[in-house]
Amino acid sequence: MHDIKFIRENPSAFDAGLGARGLAPQSSDILALDADARAAQTAVDTMLATRNAASKQIGALMGKGDREGADKLKAEVEAIKTELPAKEEAKRSADKALADVLASLPNLPVAEVPQGADENDNAEVKRWGEPRPAEGAREHFDIGAPLGLDFESAQAVSGARFVYLRGAIARLNRALGQFMLDTHTLKYGYEEVAPPVLVRDEAVFGTAQLPKFAEDLFKTTDGRWLIPTAEVSLTNLVREQILDLDKLPLRFTALTPCFRSEAGAAGKDTRGLIRQHQFDKVEMVSITTAEQSADEHERMTGAAEHILESLGLPYRRMLLCTGDMGFSAQKTYDLEVWLPGQGKYREISSCSNCGDFQARRMNARYRPEGSKQTRNAHTLNGSGLAVGRTLVAVLENWQRADGSVEIPPALRPYMGGAEAITPA
Known part of the structure; x- marks a missing residue:
């Protein structure tokens, strides 16, 4: 399997290695999938951070007797709980799409390997x-x-x-x-x-x-x-x-x-x-x-x-x-x-x-x-x-x-x- 970090930093070298194998360039498509996966991860992380922060604030508001404010945050937490499974599924799907492509491509030849068809x-x-x-x-x-x-x-x-x-x-x-x-x-x-x-x-x-x-x-x-x-x-x-x-x-x-x-x-x-x-x-x-x-x-x-x-x-x-x-x-x-x-x-x-x-x-x-x-x-x-x-x-x-x-x-x-x- 290929290293996504290497592809991010060396897209041209990655495509050249695939080209030596007789394959078309793939870095653009892979980096697009990588962007989708990272965006999906960010969305999940943001929701989890928001939920955790709200949960802490609820306790503080309840301690101050601000029930209205606490109820409002509870509603936000419930909304996040409802939306989170879909975001997590989107993350899993994006991760799998990227992993499947990375697993489907052959290893890259080192420099001393001669180029040839068969x-x-x-x-x-x-x-x-x-x-x-x-x-x-x-x-x-x-x-x-x-x-x-x-x-x-x-x-x-x-x-x-x-x-x-x-x-x-x-x-x-x-x-x-x-x-x-x-x-x-x-x-x-x-x-x-x-x-x-x-x-x-x-x-x-x-x-x-x-x-x-x-x-x-x-x-x-x-x-x-x-x-x-x-x-x-x-x-x-x-x-x-x-x-x-x-x-x-x-x-x-x-x-x-x-x-x-x-x-x-x-x-x-x-x-x-x-x-x-x-x-x-x-x-x-x-x-x-x-x-x-x-x-x-x-x-x-x-x-x-x-x-x-x-x-x-x-x-x-x-x-x-x-x-x-x-x-x-x-x-x-x-x-x-x-x-x-x-x-x-x-x-x-x-x-x-x-x-x-x-x-x-x-x-x-x-x-x-x-x-x-x-x-x-x-x-x-x-x-x-x-x-x-x-x-x-x-x-x-x-x-x-x-x-x-x-x-x-x-x-x-x-x-x-x-x-x-x-x-x-």
């Missing part, structure tokens, strides 16, 4: 590893079928975009998740969390999936939401709190199932594990000060990159342009892993600095040293990594001609020392 305008900033030749490489669903990748049974039980992982491939998937968690906790100091996967409206609003992206989520019959990513549960750990400065940054990580409706994904990645309704992901979340967040973003992205490098998976880091960046982000790096079966790089992690955009929605604050005023925290989130997509990358990059898949050395301790998985 993924074709993203900027490559780093490349690691030597891509395996695509010629002769098979895709993961062909490699995985004899190893326990079972889409047919899942189709019968749950429908499209679900899968059963069985046998060796289920163990490999589990090993990937455990390796990621161990790396992030032991090497990078993230606190492991086992969070709820069902959350309330306030939590999903706090990380800005609501209200704009409700169709991308699954909702239960009792009004809760299945998390699309553990970002929701982890970031909301600090909602409605004033955080101790000396404890920042806070770093959380979790391995959870994630649930996405994939609205608008008809015809995209219909085969395989790339785009599922249910999938496992290791998420990283950091809560920082404004001064820390840029460095924390680099650190978080480096943690995700370390997983890929440890698994011997070639990748590239992309700085997303304004047209491809997520709603909450002010800057995003995507990590794209090489898939020889597809002969191209595909996204496997997205690491975003959201600035104070989410914290304002959650009322998560800290008090800077030497200041009496609080400040909204900065929040960051990143995939460390999407487990299913990492499984895809391992199958395709470590495939053998005989149908087996070599296990990356970093995973072998999690696989009982096995060096490969082979068809049953």
